[in-house]
Amino acid sequence: MAAVPLGFRPGHSFVGPVDRAVGELTGKNLVAALREALSNAFRHAGASRIEVVVDATVRLPDGTEGVGLTVADDGVGTPPGGRRSGLRNHARRAESLGGSSRYGPGIGHDGAGTTVTWEAPLLPTARGQLRPPTTGD
Numbered sequence: 001m002a003a004v005p006l007g008f009r010p011g012h013s014f015v016g017p018v019d020r021a022v023g024e025l026t027g028k029n030l031v032a033a034l035r036e037a038l039s040n041a042f043r044h045a046g047a048s049r050i051e052v053v054v055d056a057t058v059r060l061p062d063g064t065e066g067v068g069l070t071v072a073d074d075g076v077g078t079p080p081g082g083r084r085s086g087l088r089n090h091a092r093r094a095e096s097l098g099g100s101s102r103y104g105p106g107i108g109h110d111g112a113g114t115t116v117t118w119e120a121p122l123l124p125t126a127r128g129q130l131r132p133p134t135t136g137d
Contacts, residue, residue, distance in 0.1 A: 006042050006050070016056035022067050023123040029093050030054070030069055033101075033118045036089060037071035045075025045114060051107060056122065064121045066099065072115040074108030090118055097124040 022030065034052065041047045050073045058068040078087070090101040099120030106113020 006038070008048065008050075010038065010050035010052050012052040012054075014054050014056075018054050018056045018067070021056040021065075021122050026067060026097055026120050026122060026124060029097060029120065030067060030118070033069055033090055033093055034071065037069075037116050037118075040116075041071065041073040041075060041114075045073050045077070047073035047075035047106075047113060049074045049107065058119055060099065060119060060121060064098070066119050066121050069118040070115060071118075072107040072113065074106055074113040077106060077112055078103065078114050087116070090116060094118050094120050097121060099124075 034054075038050065038052075041050050050071065053068070053070040055068040055070070058066040060066040087101070087103055094101040097120040099118070101116065101118045103114055103116045105111030106115050
């Protein structure tokens with residue numbers, strides 16, 4: 001699952017028909033966002049536990065059907081004034097599809113660590129607009 005050796009297997013779950021519902025463009029960006037989040041948890045957080053959820057039943061704020069990726073760890077968290085280039089990359093990747101990204105407390109004791117949430121429409125075009133529905137599927 002991870003491009004870097006974590007030393008442990010992250011917990012993971014899938015909600016909804018992820019393999020059938022997520023479009024190719026969103027899927028490629030979702031995998032890149034997942035790799036980035038796992039890499040950050042390994043390189044910067046010193047996490048001993050990571051939980052990953054991919055949810056193909058998300059409703060975006062505008063009502064669009066979407067997919068959500070949540071990566072939560074129990075590491076050191078995001079230090080005030082620390083680098084945020086990975087988090088900015090997540091946000092740009094999601095926004096390019098018409099989605100969003102945010103981060104908050106993790107799953108460690110007293111909220112230690114970081115939780116990154118990444119959401120995007122299931123079937124965007126490169127400009128973040130949904131493809132028109134097709135008939136006869």
